[in-house]
Amino acid sequence: MGKIFAERLKSARRQKGWTQKELASQLHVKIGTVSGWERSYREPATFGQVKKIADILEVSTDYLFGKTDIPQQIKIPLIGTIRAGLPLLAYDNWEGEIEIPKNLHADFALRITGDSMSWVGIHEGDIAILKKTDSPAHGMIVAAGIEEMVWSATLKFFIEGNGQPSLRSANPNYKDISLSPDHRIIGQVIRIYKDPPSLQAYNNLLIIKENADSKWQGAIQKAASLGLDGEKVEQLIALFSKLPHQI
Numbered sequence: 001m002g003k004i005f006a007e008r009l010k011s012a013r014r015q016k017g018w019t020q021k022e023l024a025s026q027l028h029v030k031i032g033t034v035s036g037w038e039r040s041y042r043e044p045a046t047f048g049q050v051k052k053i054a055d056i057l058e059v060s061t062d063y064l065f066g067k068t069d070i071p072q073q074i075k076i077p078l079i080g081t082i083r084a085g086l087p088l089l090a091y092d093n094w095e096g097e098i099e100i101p102k103n104l105h106a107d108f109a110l111r112i113t114g115d116s117m118s119w120v121g122i123h124e125g126d127i128a129i130l131k132k133t134d135s136p137a138h139g140m141i142v143a144a145g146i147e148e149m150v151w152s153a154t155l156k157f158f159i160e161g162n163g164q165p166s167l168r169s170a171n172p173n174y175k176d177i178s179l180s181p182d183h184r185i186i187g188q189v190i191r192i193y194k195d196p197p198s199l200q201a202y203n204n205l206l207i208i209k210e211n212a213d214s215k216w217q218g219a220i221q222k223a224a225s226l227g228l229d230g231e232k233v234e235q236l237i238a239l240f241s242k243l244p245h246q247i
Contacts, residue, residue, distance in 0.1 A: 004066035006040040012057040012071060026056050060099060072102040078109045078127070081150050088132065088186055100129055106190055107132045110143055110153055116169040117141070117155050126194045128155060130187035141189040146182050153186055
């Protein structure tokens, strides 16, 4: 623990407005014990004692250990499969719990599956931190699903347009989903927690890039064989964009 623990302990104690004697009284230890902790002369004997210190000072153990600079953290449920008929945050829907900064004002978390949001950097295995809502604003990333006996929420952009709300992936390989009475929006994303990217994820991106480059190269070669330069292709694109969408 060392110096960081000592400094964080002293800072948290002073934030509460307590003297070393008052903290010692709360912990049922001698004042010399607290003084030793704050001078790095000694350390708490067990993690249980560290947890008790953190609880009394209303900070997280991660803060005392220097793993985060945010003093106050809370636990929120990590939701797995969702059972219809149960409140969203019912214990039967929990996969576990995670700690987040208290000032995020979040209600629950979801573990990301699939690649529907990969083009905006949200990948499988990431954890989305969400605030409960059933009426998101246009452009927000939301968690939604179809009400059945058991379902898993999926992340999508919420799109309001032409009087028909829809859900849009950030991966162009997926089509928009028109919201129906069977869909349920359960929250909007306010933060994404990510694991370090893997080499395999990088290699997958290289394959995607190579495929995209290959398609563009083929289009350029085709245009050149027809005697089209960049300016003419641009004019054709502008003309095509004005044609009726049914064509």
